[in-house]
Amino acid sequence: MTGKTASRADLCDAVYETAGLSRHEAAALVEQVLSEIGGGFVRGEPVKLSGFGTFTVRNKAERVGPNPKTGVEVPIKPQRAVTFSASNVLKEHVNAAK
Numbered sequence: 001m002t003g004k005t006a007s008r009a010d011l012c013d014a015v016y017e018t019a020g021l022s023r024h025e026a027a028a029l030v031e032q033v034l035s036e037i038g039g040g041f042v043r044g045e046p047v048k049l050s051g052f053g054t055f056t057v058r059n060k061a062e063r064v065g066p067n068p069k070t071g072v073e074v075p076i077k078p079q080r081a082v083t084f085s086a087s088n089v090l091k092e093h094v095n096a097a098k
Contacts, residue, residue, distance in 0.1 A: 008034070041082055053086040 008030060016026040037055070040047040047055040062078045086094075 044080075049087075051087055051089045053084055053090055056083050056085070057081070058083050 008027075011030045012023065012027045015021060015030055016023050019026065019029075021029065037047050041055070041057055044057045046057070049055075058081050060079050060081055063076050064073050065076045066072065067074050
């Protein structure tokens with residue numbers, strides 16, 4: 001999975017190769033994990049993956065911003081956004097790879 005964006009299929013293959021599960025079991029496991037994470041986002045709950053980081057849902061208020069094409073100020077509807085904060089373990093791992 002190096003050098004490219006990881007797809008669900010890539011994650012399933014990685015689980016299949018390292019965990020000794022069948023391809024079907026690996027795919028079901030990956031889908032279940034992603035479903036649980038997504039469910040936490042829908043409920044507005046933070047999702048913490050120990051040693052990796054925390055995903056939180058942030059409510060963004062309505063605001064005014066420019067239309068990229070015309071530059072005209074337009075209202076931007078309120079929305080929810082997912083933010084990620086890396087754990088110290090992940091930060092150290094990334095910085096050690098330099």
